[in-house]
Amino acid sequence: MSASTGIRLTQYAHGGGCACKIPPGELEDIVRGLTGDASPDLLVGLDDGDDAAVVRLDNNTAVVTTADFFTPVVDDAYDFGRIAAANALSDVYAMGGRPIVAVNLVGWPRDVLPVELLGEVLRGGADVAAMASCIVGGGHSIDDPEPKYGMAVTGVVHPDRLLRNDAARPGLPISLTKPLGVGVLNNRHKSTGETFPQAIESMVALNADAAQAAVAANARAATDVTGFGLLGHLYKMMRASGVSAMIDAAAVPYLDGARDALRDGFVSGGTRRNLDWVRPQLSASVSEDELLLLADAQTSGGLLVIGEVPGAPVIGETAARGAAAISVR
Structure with missing residues (x-):
């Protein structure tokens, strides 16, 4: 639990972590028909459900972009932030890339959970991003019935080393x-x-x-x-x-x-x-x-x-x- 409050974050969510994903078969039905972008510079898109989108800028550089967020997987707010950030950054690494900038994605039940806990979540995310030498440049937040946190991450990769x-x-x-x-x-x-x-x-x-x-x-x-x-x-x-x-x-x-x-x-x-x-x-x-x-x-x-x-x-x-x-x- 979050040490300073005794609050168990996992009790404020119906599930936890990536187990909350929409089931794979159902998700594929939802996005079917959205694939097949004709742009030759879209190296990786929706077609095969890869970990991130990749767009070629030139012969030596492609941009990797992804977003990932979820409800608490652990009770401690700081650890929740660290885990969610590492998970979001992982999509860039899974493409062979290097993350360079991220923005926070936050949903928080502000009338239910102390905002000080959200500060701990963000601190955890910032510490992991710093370990990755990835700049955190702000983010977006909403008042939400369940706590949620993650990041949208942008990275770079050589097109030939995807x-x-x-x-x-x-x-x-x-x-x-x-x-x-x-x-x-x-x-x-x-x-x-x-x-x-x-x-x-x-x-x-x-x-x-x-x-x-x-x-x-x-x-x-x-x-x-x-x-x-x-x-x-x-x-x-x-x-x-x-x-x-x-x-x-x-x-x-x-x-x-x-x-x-x-x-x-x-x-x-x-x-x-x-x-x-x-x-x-x-x-x-x-x-x-x-x-x-x-x-x-x-x-x-x-x-x-x-x-x-x-x-x-x-x-x-x-x-x-x-x-x-x-x-x-």
């Missing part, structure tokens, strides 16, 4: 740069008030080094693992690229306590919707519990990279497109 979700090729390793499990741990935190420092540490960690390492290793395809879970984001990448993925479930890393939280039933509705969406394209010989962990709705997760990233575990490999987009063994 990481995108439609560029996976068969016969390559798949790396994951952060462990899974923040979804079930956050759900336990919201339900019980228990705190999990390992989950906070993971969520506030920037994906900057992972992105740089992926680009240096000549990777071309990547995405970050957030609200649609590893299976959901991997499926989007395999579908966009026309290849399949074979995942070794035993190689996937998890945060301490994640399996206990799953065993005790702290699975979000978003996680179950993720698995339901992917299941028709999935071949699996592991348990339902294992699949739920792989579909766990993450907040500020790591990068899923097609290629080897030094220091990151390899959790599978790509293959020519088969009957299933994803196989889990």
Whole structure:
């Protein structure tokens, strides 16, 4: 809880973090028909549901732009700000880019929660942006029944060094740069008030080094693992690229306590919707519990990279497109 007030922010929201995303299949139905911009300078748009939009300025520079915000995933206001900022910045890193400027996006129930707590949220966001050498240049706020915070972020990338979700090729390793499990741990935190420092540490960690390492290793395809879970984001990448993925479930890393939280039933509705969406394209010989962990709705997760990233575990490999987009063994 926020130390100075005793207020638990998660109790003022119907859900938390990226688990509040509109379900992937429903979202795709909503935006269908909005894709297909004819501009040759729009390098990445809505077509494949990538992490950010990318527009080429010249042969050496493209602009990466994104926005991300959500309801509290933890009770502490400062940590909420840090997590939301790291999550928003991650979309730029997932494209291989470097964030340069951000603006805050705020919804706050000003008649319910002290504005001093909002100040702590913004301070957390500013501290993480400073770690990323990203300028925070203001923002926009509204009076809202639920607290919400995030950022719109602009970055830059070389057009020839983009990481995108439609560029996976068969016969390559798949790396994951952060462990899974923040979804079930956050759900336990919201339900019980228990705190999990390992989950906070993971969520506030920037994906900057992972992105740089992926680009240096000549990777071309990547995405970050957030609200649609590893299976959901991997499926989007395999579908966009026309290849399949074979995942070794035993190689996937998890945060301490994640399996206990799953065993005790702290699975979000978003996680179950993720698995339901992917299941028709999935071949699996592991348990339902294992699949739920792989579909766990993450907040500020790591990068899923097609290629080897030094220091990151390899959790599978790509293959020519088969009957299933994803196989889990």
